Amino acid sequence: MNTRHVVVETHLGPIxxxxxxxxxxxxxxxxxxxxxxxxxxxxxxxxxxDALLGAAVRQLRDYLAGERRQFDLPLAxxxxxxxxxxxxIVKSIQCGDTATYGRIARQLGDPGLAQxxxxxxxxxxxCILVPCHRVVxxxxxxxGYAGGLKRKRALLELEEPPARDAGRLF
Numbered sequence: 001m002n003t004r005h006v007v008v009e010t011h012l013g014p015i016x017x018x019x020x021x022x023x024x025x026x027x028x029x030x031x032x033x034x035x036x037x038x039x040x041x042x043x044x045x046x047x048x049x050d051a052l053l054g055a056a057v058r059q060l061r062d063y064l065a066g067e068r069r070q071f072d073l074p075l076a077x078x079x080x081x082x083x084x085x086x087x088x089i090v091k092s093i094q095c096g097d098t099a100t101y102g103r104i105a106r107q108l109g110d111p112g113l114a115q116x117x118x119x120x121x122x123x124x125x126x127c128i129l130v131p132c133h134r135v136v137x138x139x140x141x142x143x144g145y146a147g148g149l150k151r152k153r154a155l156l157e158l159e160e161p162p163a164r165d166a167g168r169l170f
Contacts, residue, residue, distance in 0.1 A: 017060070
């Protein structure tokens with residue numbers, strides 16, 4: 001197993017991208033809730049010599065510059081079947097859109113699962129790449145984000161279509 005990482009300096013603070021073999025397995029902010037221990041990230045690699053991490057860094061920078069709306073990277077998140085079901089729905093939320101925990105629970109067939117959906121969203125190890133920042137509380141309330149609500153707001157504002165700027169809900 002070839003686990004390695006790179007740290008990207010961004011306007012949101014340093015972001016660590018972790019790769020294992022030929023997939024991206026993690027994307028974490030420095031003070032990320034549920035951030036694994038640093039020693040599990042493997043050695044630091046140079047994005048200039050590691051093709052996969054280089055592509056991830058370029059795509060992340062392009063996204064944060066407003067020049068990319070989706071990612072084209074091989075992803076492999078560690079989680080149980082329920083978490084993967086939630087993350088698959090989260091991946092389908094288009095840039096500029098949001099979904100509520102309740103809506104995702106209904107998509108899974110049980111509106112009573114909203115809290116469990118929230119736990120799965122919070123356990124997402126591929127923050128930004130699997131856009132958990134697009135999941136909001138009822139009525140559009142900004143609730144929970146492993147990178148902090150300030151970053152969640154910044155990411156949603158980055159993705160917000162220009163026509164919605166004037167009628168912003170948050």
